[in-house]
Amino acid sequence: MNILDFLVPGSVALNYAAHDSKDVITHLGKCLYEAGYVRETFVEAALDRESRLPTGLPLSGDINAAIPHTEVEHVLKPGLAMATLSAPVTFQNMVSPEEAVPCQLVFVMALDQPKAQIEMLQEIAGVLQNPPVIQSLMAARDFEEVRAAFAKDQSSS
């Protein structure tokens, strides 16, 4: 099982014009809810968690990412939502929450059994460490190009 098995096609927003981090978390969380992957409580739980335990990650390339998620009880089945943003929005740094991180790539993860979803989690970490794949994701105009970008990551790893 890899990223492409978990990525929910209706939960991929490309070049999304987000007002702020709450906007993008709410949008992707609602997509996952409408697709039947999470409970109605997911969005609020993810927003609450993000405010207490932020998920912004400064990366080595020009683009930074955030990986909002929340406790398993808000999840019905595992899935992944993704947004590339037309302009960065501010998340706080996971390890140093006082530090603002302008993020342009957001993965909202719905996980119910993390140990079973370890390969997908490792792949996301692999993508975060791979600036060329991030560039391809940022340039993707449709779901097929997103698929191609992730497939490139698999062939290179």
Next chain:
Amino acid sequence: MPMRKTILVACGTAVATSTVVAKSLEEILRDRGFEVVTRQCKASEVASMTSGVDLIVTTTPLPGNLGVPVIQTLAFLTGIGKEAVIEQIIQALKF
């Protein structure tokens, strides 16, 4: 018999981040010949989980004075400074 050390891996919800970090740590240290066991917990649970633990690796801030060395790092997620952190972890575990 190589010494086996225990690492407590903490993150916000003990769901995603600590799972990735724990798995990476196990693989990297095993590849270098060090035997480690990892446990995962939420940052808010750390204080009650330190018994028998040699080192805490965390991706989110923790309270001070836990009585166990603590390394805060995002390197296993972002790759930035990973090699230096691995060295730091091996030093801290005193293999």
